[in-house]
Amino acid sequence: MVRTFNKRVELFRESPTRKIDKIKEEEARRGKDIILLSTGQPSIPPPRRTRELLSRDLLEESSHLYSYTPTRGYASLIEAIVEDMKYFGVELEPEQVTATAGGQSALFAAITSLIEPGDEVIVLDPMYFGYWPLLDYAGAKVKTVTTTFQGGFQPDPEKLKEAVSRRTKMIIVVSPDNPTGRVLSLEAAKTIADLAVEHDFWILVDEAYRTLVYEGEHVYIYNIAPGHTVALNAFSKDPGIPGWRLGFAYGPAEAIRRIRLVVQETVYCPPSPAQRLVEYYLRDRETRLSFMEYLRREYTRRRDTLLKALEEHLPEVVAFKPQGGMFVFADFTPLLKGMTAEELAVRLLREEGVAVVPGSYFSQTHKGSIRLSFSGEPPERLRLGVEKIASFLRRAG
Numbered sequence: 001m002v003r004t005f006n007k008r009v010e011l012f013r014e015s016p017t018r019k020i021d022k023i024k025e026e027e028a029r030r031g032k033d034i035i036l037l038s039t040g041q042p043s044i045p046p047p048r049r050t051r052e053l054l055s056r057d058l059l060e061e062s063s064h065l066y067s068y069t070p071t072r073g074y075a076s077l078i079e080a081i082v083e084d085m086k087y088f089g090v091e092l093e094p095e096q097v098t099a100t101a102g103g104q105s106a107l108f109a110a111i112t113s114l115i116e117p118g119d120e121v122i123v124l125d126p127m128y129f130g131y132w133p134l135l136d137y138a139g140a141k142v143k144t145v146t147t148t149f150q151g152g153f154q155p156d157p158e159k160l161k162e163a164v165s166r167r168t169k170m171i172i173v174v175s176p177d178n179p180t181g182r183v184l185s186l187e188a189a190k191t192i193a194d195l196a197v198e199h200d201f202w203i204l205v206d207e208a209y210r211t212l213v214y215e216g217e218h219v220y221i222y223n224i225a226p227g228h229t230v231a232l233n234a235f236s237k238d239p240g241i242p243g244w245r246l247g248f249a250y251g252p253a254e255a256i257r258r259i260r261l262v263v264q265e266t267v268y269c270p271p272s273p274a275q276r277l278v279e280y281y282l283r284d285r286e287t288r289l290s291f292m293e294y295l296r297r298e299y300t301r302r303r304d305t306l307l308k309a310l311e312e313h314l315p316e317v318v319a320f321k322p323q324g325g326m327f328v329f330a331d332f333t334p335l336l337k338g339m340t341a342e343e344l345a346v347r348l349l350r351e352e353g354v355a356v357v358p359g360s361y362f363s364q365t366h367k368g369s370i371r372l373s374f375s376g377e378p379p380e381r382l383r384l385g386v387e388k389i390a391s392f393l394r395r396a397g
Contacts, residue, residue, distance in 0.1 A: 020345060024349060038355035040178065068269050083283075100248060102245035103206070109266070110255075122142075122168060123143070153177065153320065171196065171203055179357070179359065181329065183324045184221075189219040202230060205221050211295075212324050218324070241274055245270070302375070330369060342358040347396075351392060356371065
């Protein structure tokens with residue numbers, strides 16, 4: 001017997017943003033001050049009141065918060081999630097919800113539960129890069145529907161209809177979107193829901209940024225096509241615990257049962273301290289709503305600062321104004337001067353100490369674009385970051 005490896009594991013490619021992170025860490029070790037326009041996480045911790053409640057539990061002489069939990073999460077957490085979703089207009093039963101070890105765990109469990117080799121999956125371009133290796137691993141046949149700056153990154157209903165075939169098993173939608181910040185319109189949501197019902201395929205909707213909407217309103221596709229929709233959520237963005245790894249999935253009970261089985265065999269159970277903190281957060285409605293409003297207000301201020309700085313210092317750049325999320329997606333094509341977006345990102349980090357993410361990590365169409373985060377820095381450093389990018393491009397040009 002020759003000692004070998006499972007070749008399919010090679011389909012789990014390293015996250016492309018880790019390339020940027022490695023360079024960022026190298027430069028930081030050399031003492032360079034890095035302006036973070038690359039991060040996909042908040043810089044605002046959860047509410048102090050919520051943290052204080054958890055801290056009392058941590059000081060108890062009990063092993064409860066250090067023990068295994070049910071795979072689906074504490075029953076009290078599931079109840080809190082059901083109540084919270086009801087507040088947002090989504091009626092669920094507890095068996096339709098399972099906690100997961102972060103959004104990525106939910107994503108992996110959903111795709112491996114719902115997709116078989118050869119199944120056709122429709123995705124939008126741009127799309128969060130984390131889906132690609134999982135779809136490859138599942139053996140999916142991917143069809144892409146391109147969205148554009150001019151169209152507000154909304155999927156064209158006719159293109160969606162053209163993409164659907166008798167082999168379509170799933171369509172994946174992220175709203176608010178990463179990397180563009182587009183919030184799916186009601187028209188587009190209804191088109192997707194109608195197609196799913198008519199052709200009997202799954203809608204997998206990623207709602208990680210659903211409470212960070214600045215203009216418009218998040219559409220819960222589940223309410224339009226409940227029998228065909230599985231939704232993925234994370235507590236990484238609100239209340240902001242990405243390192244504590246807690247998310248959840250909801251949808252038809254039979255789909256959730258299968259997702260829970262995958263969670264059981266991969267992570268066994270979600271982290272217990274994170275579950276307790278989120279339960280406190282969700283049940284304290286006044287604190288939750290106040291904190292959500294603070295996040296939206298602060299991130300709107302940062303978003304607008306970043307957009308204004310781009311307009312002032314880089315007028316050649318076409319920047320999409322996001323309705324939600326944490327990112328501005330901007331077309332730098334006129335300024336690349338022979339560089340790729342990835343080359344620009346690496347040089348900005350090494351030479352200017354500004355970390356950004358290339359649009360080519362998310363898109364086969366918008367390869368000259370850059371994703372700029374406004375969640376990781378205060379307004380004055382967002383402005384400074386754009387000024388440094390403009391200075392570099394003037395010298396490079």
